[in-house]
Amino acid sequence: MRTLCCFLALASLASAAPATLPDTDEAAYPAIERFVEVLEAVRKNHPDVEKVGYDRLVNHALEGMLASLDPHSSYIHPEMAAALKENATLQPENPSLGLTFAVRDDGPYISGVAPHGPGGDAGVLPGSSILEINGQKAVDIPFADLLSLMRRPPGSTTASEVPRSSSLRSSTPSTAIIATLSVRRSGAS
Numbered sequence: 001m002r003t004l005c006c007f008l009a010l011a012s013l014a015s016a017a018p019a020t021l022p023d024t025d026e027a028a029y030p031a032i033e034r035f036v037e038v039l040e041a042v043r044k045n046h047p048d049v050e051k052v053g054y055d056r057l058v059n060h061a062l063e064g065m066l067a068s069l070d071p072h073s074s075y076i077h078p079e080m081a082a083a084l085k086e087n088a089t090l091q092p093e094n095p096s097l098g099l100t101f102a103v104r105d106d107g108p109y110i111s112g113v114a115p116h117g118p119g120g121d122a123g124v125l126p127g128s129s130i131l132e133i134n135g136q137k138a139v140d141i142p143f144a145d146l147l148s149l150m151r152r153p154p155g156s157t158t159a160s161e162v163p164r165s166s167s168l169r170s171s172t173p174s175t176a177i178i179a180t181l182s183v184r185r186s187g188a189s
Contacts, residue, residue, distance in 0.1 A: 077104035083143050107139040128162040
């Protein structure tokens with residue numbers, strides 16, 4: 001009986017094996033070489049030397065890589081990780097605005113936008129830097145205070161400024177009450 005149980009356990013593990021990757025390990029080397037070539041070309045040719053530090057470029061590349069996978073994958077910048085470590089009670093998600101906030105090397109930004117929330121309806125895009133809130137420069141506001149400023153009673157507005165394409169976009173999304181629904185599988189209790 002014990003042998004049968006072990007056999008069944010091994011058989012179930014074998015059938016649940018992860019899917020194979022789309023390319024071989026050797027394919028990583030040319031891809032990494034291409035990444036390093038572009039990284040060095042950017043560092044050599046970009047006119048804004050403050051933006052071309054290795055940490056900054058790699059962190060933003062990782063952010064883009066994870067964002068390209070699906071709407072649920074995101075990179076936590078070291079600045080955000082430090083803020084969460086310093087204050088474990090931070091709640092960067094703001095369901096009433098349909099926005100998730102984060103902080104990176106260049107200041108606070110919108111890390112996620114609910115498509116049908118007030119932020120999405122106002123045209124706010126994920127990855128947008130937050131430049132101002134109620135006329136105050138966002139980089140001068142401690143992150144926990146910024147989150148508090150964005151949590152307002154339903155119906156109130158918060159004036160914020162975020163870049164969009166080549167121009168600035170001022171937006172004042174109204175806070176709304178967003179209902180959270182739970183879904184139960186049929187037959188489950």
